[in-house]
Amino acid sequence: MTVLTKDNFAQETASGLVLIDFWATWCGPCRMQAPVLEQLASQAPNLKICKVDVDEQEELAVQFRVMSIPTLVFMKDGKPVRTEIGFHDLNTLKAAVDQLA
Numbered sequence: 001m002t003v004l005t006k007d008n009f010a011q012e013t014a015s016g017l018v019l020i021d022f023w024a025t026w027c028g029p030c031r032m033q034a035p036v037l038e039q040l041a042s043q044a045p046n047l048k049i050c051k052v053d054v055d056e057q058e059e060l061a062v063q064f065r066v067m068s069i070p071t072l073v074f075m076k077d078g079k080p081v082r083t084e085i086g087f088h089d090l091n092t093l094k095a096a097v098d099q100l101a
Contacts, residue, residue, distance in 0.1 A: 001041065002050040006059050014078045017100055018048045019093075022064065022071040024055050029087045030070045036090050043090075044097045074100055 002012055004020065013020070021037055023030035041049050054061040054069060064073055064080070074082040074096065081100060084093075 001037065002048065004050045004052045004060065005057055009060060010078070012048075012050060013075050016048060016077070017046060017097065018050060018075045019097075020064075020073040020075065021049065021051045022054050022061055022066045022073065023051060023069055024053060027069050033070045033072075033087050036088070036093065039090050040093050040097070043094065046101055047097050076100060 001021075002008075004012055012018070019037070019040075021030075021033065023033070037049050040047065052060050054066060064071070064083075068085050070085075070087065072084040072088065072093075073080050074084075082096060084096070
């Protein structure tokens with residue numbers, strides 16, 4: 001998974017379907033979400049999964065109005081197309097990917 005910063009954000013999210021996980025090291029549900037995202041990455045080759053640590057990249061968290069974590073933002077060709085807040089299971093995320101692909 002690619003770690004996003006304000007410096008590489010535009011380049012890494014410019015094309016294709018991208019799922020951005022806004023998270024923090026101290027967040028229990030975020031730690032639960034991580035292995036689900038790893039499973040999703042292996043099952044959805046058309047999806048790029050990236051992570052944004054909200055403590056280290058506050059500017060990006062503000063830009064996307066992240067108020068709770070984990071927040072998952074789906075982007076398609078550089079534009080946000082769907083946002084999910086809280087923990088989500090693999091089947092729910094796969095369904096979202098299939099719908100957006």
